[in-house]
Amino acid sequence: MRAAFIGVDLGTSGCRGVCIDEEGKELARANHPLPASTHPRPGWSEQNPGDWWQAVLAVLGELARAVPGHDIRGLALDGTSGTLLLCDQRNHPLTPGIMYDDRRATEEARQLACLAPRQTAILGPGASLPKLLWLKKQGAIPRHALALHQSEWISGRLCGQVGTGDENNCLKLGWDPQEQAWPSWMERLDLPAGLLPRVLPVGRVMGRIAEEISVRTGLPGHCQVFTGTTDSTAAALAAGLEQPGDALTSLGSTLVCKILVEQPLQSTEYGIYSHRIFGRWLAGGASNSGGAVLRQHFSDREITELSRRINPERRSCLEYYPLPAPGERFPFNDPRKQPRLWPVPRNRTRFLQGMLEGIARIEKLAYRRLEELGAGYPVRVMTSGGGAANRTWERIRQNMLGIPVRAATHGEPAHGAALIALRGYSREP
Structure with a gap:
């Protein structure tokens, strides 16, 4: 059987998936709508992580059924940059998904502007770190909670991993990709120990698809889940850069x-x-x-x-x-x-x-x-x-x-996410 790879793009209004072969040729695509963001207060923007989860499972199942003559060997996800949630040690969500366009953390963003180096990506309420500080200020971070981005949480749940992030999403949480570390200035934020994810480069193996997910979607048990990226970076890969x-x-x-x-x-x-x-x-x-x-x-x-x-x-x-x-x-x-x-x-x-x-x-x-x-x-x-x-x-x-x-060669960010899975699989020994 010929190898195939899946990419999933979690957007604001829908979840889109693409399946490609070893040459990057599209084999199938699938779409599933998402409910609109809710706005409980002015400036707030939230979605239910459970809706993301159900949409991803629906898309994966549809793609698995669409390519019966292919062996799906890997998948990767991208999501909206700066969309954050907290989960527990079993990957159960503890908060709504606080969306990329949420503006509740305006004051925290101002505080970070006085503390963080100017050349960072975390300045502004749309970034992940101000949102995390807002949750801390509200006393809304339970013991042993984990902070993850949209696609990171889904990826971990697909393969039974907890607390793994990727470099691209974590950029807006404060990660320094040049030093490959959480910067020392973040120690002054007094965040709970273990809250921040373990960060891997894009396209690294997180694990094999969990057995229950394999049964539910029809994906083979040897299908690997790779660390993903943000939606704009996936779009650039899809475009052919x-x-x-x-x-x-x-x-x-x-x-x-x-x-x-x-x-x-x-x-x-x-x-x-x-x-x-x-x-x-x-x-x-x-x-x-x-x-x-x-x-x-x-x-x-x-x-x-x-x-x-x-x-x-x-x-x-x-x-x-x-x-x-x-x-x-x-x-x-x-x-x-x-x-x-x-x-x-x-x-x-x-x-x-x-x-x-x-x-x-x-x-x-x-x-x-x-x-x-x-x-x-x-x-x-x-x-x-x-x-x-x-x-x-x-x-x-x-x-x-x-x-x-x-x-662009391909307009769907999901195609770029599929290319991440293909490249990640190709670099594995």
Whole structure:
């Protein structure tokens, strides 16, 4: 039987899975919806970890049934960066999943800003460590509790491991990937002993699938579970980034630019940090511009129809800086930066062209900022997200960037997680 590998992506609204063969070719995919996040108080954002668990089992079972002629030898997961929960020594959840967009730990984030080195990824309430400090302040950390991220908890439960994390997720919990250790300054936080996970690099074996999970899903008992990553890093792997200078632009609600580099880059001022992935580093940041501002002025149907009328070889001469609201973080850090969307032409096609060009201009500035910080200018840019399907925009961006731009090899982060399992299995003796 031919070998196969599974990747599972835990998103905000659903769980998606992909099964690939030894050459990375997709064999099957599966999806299972998740209930929307709840907001018990202003700024809070939570999900039920039990919903994640049931969705993952459903996806794994569907994929196992979809490839009867293949031997599934490994799987890996990715999850939303900064989503945290506490569990006990049996992997039972003790808290809801505190989501990546939860803002309850604003005061703890301010305290960390005075304590932690500036070049860290834990500054801001969306990071994991401020959330953990908030739980500590509430007296909500029982004895022998473990702090884990979304995909880490699921991975451990699949193979009966407790308290194992991965480098990429733990970056926002304070882990120093260069020193391969929890930094000494964290001792001043007085966290309970044993609370933080044992951290492994991405793609390391955690263990074989638990017998009860094998029976429930149909996965073979020898299937190995590998340490996973965050959703954005999985997306970069799926996109086909291979060599330093390869870059990924995600055209979703926000504009995210990442580039593969040999040495890590950090800039708290611009929200830039680096994930280590198979011996290299993925560095980048996120602008507030992107699809959200387009949808304030156009429907998806309008964008598709009007884009066909645009000549991408002829500039509109509209110098827009499209933002959905005041404030920008990357490539400029200016909380008061105002959107620039004037003058507004009567011609809707020209208005859309000006906005597409404006976002492309921000993308170029973002890669120039990364170049200034030592990344070098991209050799080529892959594109994922909803905007990746717009060929007119792709041509506008290529003209603006002056380098090849194409759609990502695979758009699903789950495909990137499957590649982690494939690479992890290949490096095993």
